[in-house]
Amino acid sequence: MQRGNIRTIHEHERRYLSLVCHKLGCRRGNRTLFTCIEFSLEAGEVLRIDGDNGSGKTSLLRILAGLRQADTGHVSWQGTDVRNPDGHLRQDLLYIGHAAAVKDSLMAWENLACTELLTGQAGKTLALDALAKAGLSSHAYTFGKALSQGQRRRVALARLHVPRNRTLWILDEPFIGLDSGAVDALCASMHAHRRNGGTIVYTSHQDAGPPDIRSLRLVGAG
């Protein structure tokens, strides 16, 4: 089930839209999390998903990112199924999960370089620039084990600032653990991305995000 300002789309529109979900359903164990989720997002649109703990937000994001097979329905990106390895998704997608996934034994910049496969001096420069944009330049050389939760989160979010031309951002609880300055900076980055024609789907329990977004609330199907 779903609530929110999501309209039903028609077959003839489907191939012109960026991210299209058609009658998505998902079960975990013997529980149905949602059925018949249907929406489409064009370039420049932002969708915020909310819902209670366990309602299926992460499961839905993973389906959108092609990381999990839906039990019913399908998702396409730029007209190709997201599970199709030959589609555009792999080059266009930036997926940031809710766990920061920062290694304790690597410095902040090394963590980012590792995740983003940045190599050599040029890669290090890109990593340092991205960390600076994420407000973490003073901790670029701090080991993961010495970073606070919010700082670890910023390392993960610094991926948004690595110039890679990835048009689809899928972000799981990006605002968790951030102070108000970092929340404002993230909202500004999201707004800039959408103004450049990017598409964003994110989950949040907080009422945080850029202005003029669409919303979807998962309310549980059974």
Ligand SMILES: Nc1ncnc2c1ncn2[C@@H]1O[C@H](COP(=O)(O)OP(=O)(O)OP(=O)(O)O)[C@@H](O)[C@H]1O
């Ligand atoms: N690997 C798994 N095997 C079985 N059930 C799972 C698995 N992972 C998650 N679930 C169940 O699926 C349901 C939805 O989980 P999901 O993480 O998608 O919810 P969520 O809305 O993101 O929750 P939260 O707000 O707590 O992060 C939960 O009831 C959870 O117990």
